[in-house]
Amino acid sequence: MKLPSRPISITLTCIAMYLFILLPLPASAAQSELARQREMTAFGPLQTVVDQMQPGWNLGNSLDTVGPDETYWGNPRVTPELIGNIAAQGFKNIRIPVTWDQHIGAAPDYRIDPAYMARVQEVIKWALDANLYVVLDLHHDSYLWISQLETDHDQVLARYTAVWTQIANQFKDAPLRLMFENVNEPRFNRGITQAGDMGAGSNFDEPRQLALLHELNT
Template identity: 35%
Template sequence: MHGPKIRFALIILCSIAAAPTWAGNRQRAHEMSARLDCGINLGNALEAYHEGQWGLSLRSEHFDIIRKAGFRSVRVPIRWSSHAQPTPPYTIDPRFLARIDWVVAQALAHDLLVIIDTHNDDMIHKSPQMHTERFLAYWRQVASRYRSAPDTVLFEILNEPHGNLTSAAWNRLIDRTLKLIRETNPSRMVIVGSAEWNGFQQLDNLEIPETDDNLIVTFHYYSPGTFTHQGAPWVPGSSAWLGTSWGSADDHKAVESDFVQVKAWAVRHDRPVLLGEFGAYEKGDPRSRVAWTRAVSSAARRSGFSRMYWDFATNFSLYDVQQNRWRTDLLDAVRADASK
């Protein structure tokens, strides 16, 4: 790794000393959500089976680059299952946990809020009942490890629940996971979204405890998929979408209409909202990608949602690691109306 080695314990102690005192009510969650804006996902690094396999290994300078560009938060997708025992007690490899410590410490050292996000847990999506205890074992270890971390470290229970993890099954898992996390982190800010890939259409089916004020609700936005995922090799049939453009009046109206729905839900439930992922795959034409990104980012900002772009430096990227430079047109679109 490049850059100075930073001791996680020191970062934790210093950050706790500097942390503000909160009233412990719903307002705190709204304020913390606002602090997340504007953020970026460190995608395709630690949620790969092994870091570097999907094109990105995190380095100290990445955090410096991100902060200097005006970003205030990072979301860290993590695949625990590739680094844990396959049988009880499902112990996570201490070396991998130390790597996560390093990432968290780097974020804190660069004045970035950081989201620890369980990502790409394929087994829980396929067989929720069979894998619930394993899933909870991961969170028991993570929650205990970061119990003394500053409030600028947030937890996200699970990225994009889908498959057999239906709304009903997902709501049950949310309940059990939150209770477990609250045993050691009673006031930790936790992020949770709806089933069906964190789609906003399922928000009305999301069940979260009314008495837990320390929650931020997330949704992901990649609509229309025929534009944002054209040519994406992991999406069956996406090669047929190549050449799809975006930017008509109807295209803009569709974004506005979707975000009006999310805003209405947020107001009814008095919950802060994080647009946890949005982006357009690299195969789209550059002008349309910029137009879509600006429209989505601006709509989120006007709606009062915090924003985190997908992703930093791989196939949706804002930053070209080969040329060591930002893609400034996309970067400006992501940061639309953001205060630094």
């Protein structure tokens, strides 16, 4: 059998490549496209949003105190002037860490103190009015009670769900520049102390900790 000449071979190769391009994407390529779509947000590509948020400033030691109010660790009350000054200095986003623990009522409702929720909303409104991106979280709750998810699973999960449900309802009409960090520095330690130190009974089983975090994320 006579082999095709070089021009015919090149033509047949080009046709084969063209037909290959028309074939459906393999599973791996489809998964990559799905991942790309998941990186899209209401603002556009996720990296674009991140770029627009730079630089950022953290409102620490205020609403995240573990005492009765935001002055417990020595800071003055947050004011609209403070927030406006942050924006005037060129910051684009402000992270507002909040510790909810001491403002959460008893089971089964775990109702957040309305006065405290209103105060958090007030500070967030000042930040949004200053055209800042805002990140709101559950902060020291991470070690005060969320850390006990493994040993007191149902109660912790019920409290966590109730708190986020209330926050979501409170801010459901807020601009998309308000974002949420579901838990600060997640860690699940049996022997953690009230000061946040890990005791002798701490759980350093990383796969188990990741599984617990996945449950919270879900």
